[in-house]
Amino acid sequence: AQSVSQHNHHVILSEAASLELGCNYSYGGTVNLFWYVQYPGQHLQLLLKYFSGDPLVKGIKGFEAEFIKSKFSFNLRKPSVQWSDTAEYFCAVNARGNAGKSTFGDGTTLTVKP
């Protein structure tokens, strides 16, 4: 079974600071990787995803993530955060051929101070 670990539970940044949220997964086979964002009081939205190819993937709103296979990691980055990025961020992993079943990390709460 796969598992996902997000190391930062709560991150507080000032506007314009750079962001990196850690995500590590545990699974021996091929995986698809995702980051979702949940703004306060809203549903989860897909930020970006990795399936294959270039390990650096770009998503919406200036976010990017890098898949490092040797480290089983898929960290989320943004060079300059905005107050509107305040949200809960979830990393998720899906084992290929597993009927779309995703395992989510515990989430990281990002607070951006204006």
Next chain:
Amino acid sequence: DTAVSQTPKYLVTQMGNDKSIKCEQNLGHDTMYWYKQDSKKFLKIMFSYNNKELIINETVPNRFSPKSPDKAHLNLHINSLELGDSAVYFCASTESAETYYGYTFGSGTRLTVV
């Protein structure tokens, strides 16, 4: 047009009652899911249907019963509600469990059992 819609948005009910949550998607997706998000924001998969067929059935009390009358609808019925059932329930869909590209989530149903 809302892609994945859930009703009701809020549900407050007493212990022991039976309640249903409805989900509809207009994306033409084949596969739908129910996820439970607890008070610590942890997301756990409950069920999945692919074109009306149950394909994922996690370890969930049998008081929870999903029903999919057609591939655009997935309902969740809960019998004999307990305090521990209080959570936010998210419906999600994807094009196909075989070619899984990430979820489109509904806005969630916040269930409070008193």
